[in-house]
Amino acid sequence: MGIYSEAHICHCLSLLSTLRRNSVVTIAGNRRKTGKEFVDGVTGLAQGLLQLGLQSGDVVSIAAFNSELYLEWLLAIAYVGCIAAPLNYRWSCEEAVMAMKVVRPVMLVFDDSCASWYSKLQWIDIPSLRWHVLLDSPAEFVSTSYDNVLTIETIRKQSGRDASLDYCWAPEGAVIICFTSGTSGRPKGVAISHSAFIVQSLAKIAVVGYGEEDVYLHTAPLCHIGGLSSALAMLMVGACHVFIPKFDAKSALEAIEQHNVTSLITVPAMMADLVSKFRGKDTSTCIENVKKILNGGGGLSIELTKAATKLFPKAKLLSAYGMTETCSSLTFMTLYDPKMNHRISHPVDQTRGICVGKPAPHVELKICADGTSYVGRILTRGSHVMLRYWNGSAANAAAAADGVWLDTGDIGSIDDYGNVWLIGRANGRIKSGGENIYPEEVERTLLLHPGVTGVVAVGIPDARLTEMVVACVQIRENWQWMDTSTKDSVAEHMLRISSEILSRYCKEKNLTGFKIPRKFILWKKPFPVTTTGKIRRDRVRGEAMSHLQYLISHL
Structure with missing residues (x-):
């Protein structure tokens, strides 16, 4: 068994094979599987992997859409003591190869999601890669790449159904390497243990209230930590899993209604799409079977929170703050609870930042600040x-050993009630005139303006101030940006916005003077983001500098 036997994510299989033996636990298109069928799928794969020759500590990469087969693979890999390294199906070939060269997988499991880059692998040397396995039905692009592609059926046929098969552990108790792009865009592999996933799952079960009666819709991809940790929480309680290959609002709403989904997770963009799509469908109805929604990946605005509660009036709506390096959620906050007088919490305070709630039961947090401030870097262990x-x-490793704290890279504080308040990212800090400015505070203020739909604040080098604050602003369609060339030509019916108007607005909202942007740039395209949806501030900064230099050169 080894020293890691106290925790293994495959412990959940016992519940599925007994209490949920004859109940449907997965729904993917026309495929439905009972608890017994799902567990047999996992153990059959595990036996086949051992017969192929995989050993404890080997890494297996998966590049695929969401399905019950994906989930079976994750558990089978863990069962035999190997480590799963999911790849983001949205990646380019270069990003996928970069990630595989970091983790050195012996096997790649794939489906049609990576058709755009898989065939290119035959021209790229990945020395560790010995097996290629097709996750689902045969794909046309495979024949042009490799002749030795295995299938699930081939692997399971090698299974000897050895009754003595038992769980194994990889070195360090590692089970999944989850990639995070941070804000640099370069994938980093985060090694996460069985114990981390289990305590995270137990926290979600306790705080959100997941149970056996839940029908959970997989909206987040299983290559992301949110999707992975929530999937395991649902496996631990024996809930039913509903899969759509990837999120789109139409498919999600259809699945919610068809399968009486009770639980799902979102990020703000998903929630906005769901609200928008449902409004277009029928404005007179709502969805009453959904009871639990957990939002991560950024806070919901008060407007979106109100719209979500109208769409899902019987759902408890919570938000979570966390990161891949902490196996998902560190804190939780209830935004809306239909059982608590229908009150909506508004967690934004212009002076303190964004409230993200209280730490989960298993999480220890502290603020590392100097002696003159209660604001500082948020640490956890x-x-x-x-x-x-x-x-x-x-230098860049973080251990879970006693006494070792992980620096989250976030700046914030903890109030007298134990609530955590986020101000911004340490690596996004702007140093202007000797003062520290966090761009998120500037952005929150500007987003309150009715004509602003998006904003990214960056620091641009300045000879006098070291850096000056520049705000790149997206505006609503019915608003007109005014500068020296448009002031006399704006149509009467247009709503007007300008640098002067926004600067004055910041003052009215009591944003400290040195934090008010010195320059405003109208941004007419989507902001550059990583594959996990994080703003690429480095690219925004570069484009903003080029824009300002262009203006100076043409004066």
């Missing part, structure tokens, strides 16, 4: 913290 960055140096 415990079994939820990653083991390390895969193949990372000691």
Whole structure:
């Protein structure tokens, strides 16, 4: 068994094979599987992997859409003591290859989601890769790439159904390497343990209230930490899983209604799409079977929160703050509870930042600040913290050992009631005139303006101030940006917005003077983001600098 036998994510299989033996636990298109069928699928794969020759500690990469087969693979890989390294199906070939060269997988499991880049692998040397496995039905693009592609059926036929098969552990108790792009765009592999996933799942079960009666819709991809941790929580309680290959509002709403979905997770963009799509369908009805929604990946605006509660009036709506390096959620906050007088919480305070709630039961947090301030870097420690960055140096590794704290990279505070308040990212800090400015505070203020739909604040080098604050602003369709060339030509019916108007608005909202942007740039395209949806501030900064230099050169 080894020293890691106290925690293994496959412990959930016992519940599925007994209490849920004859109940449907997965729905994917026309495929439905009972608890017994799902567990047999996992153990059959596990036996086949052992027969192929996989050994404890081997890494297996998966590049695929969501399905029950994906979930079976994750558990089978863990069962035999290997480590799963999911790849983002949205990646380019270069990003996928970069990630595989970091984790050195012996096997790649794939489906049609990676058709755009899979065939290119035959021209790229990945020395560790010995097996290619097609996750689902045969794909046309495979024949042009490799002749030795295995299928699930081939692997399961090798299974000897050895009754003595038991769980195994990889070194360090690692089970999944989950990639995070941070804000640089370069994938980093985060090694996470069985223990981390289990304590995270137990926290979600306790705080959100998941149970056996839940029907959970997989909206988040299983290559992301939110999708992975929530999937395991649902496996632990024996809930029913509903899969759509990837999120789109139409498919999600159809699945919610068809299968009486009770639970799902979202990020703000998903919720906005659901609200928008449902409004277009029928404005007179709502969805009453959904009871629990957990939002992550950024806070919901008060407007979107209100719209969500109208769409899902019987759902408890919570938000979570966390990161891949902490195996998902660190804190939870209830935004709306239909059982609590229908009150909607508004967690934004212009002076303190965004309230993200209280730490989960298993999470220890502290603020590392100097003696003159209660604001500082948010640190955490415990079994939820990653083991390390895969193949990372000691300098960038973070251990979950006693006494070792992980710096989240976020700046914030903890109030007298135990609530955590976020101000911004440490690496996004702007140093202007000797003062520290966090762009998120500037952005929150500007987003309150009715004509602003999006904003990114960055620091641009300045000879006098070191850096000056520049705000790149997206405006609503029915608003007109005014500058020296448009002031006399704006149509009477247009709503007007300008640098002067926005600067004055910041003052009216009591934004401290040195934090008010010195320059405003009209941004007419989507902001550049990583594959996990994080703003690429480095690219915004570069384009903003080029724009300002162009203006100076043409004066």
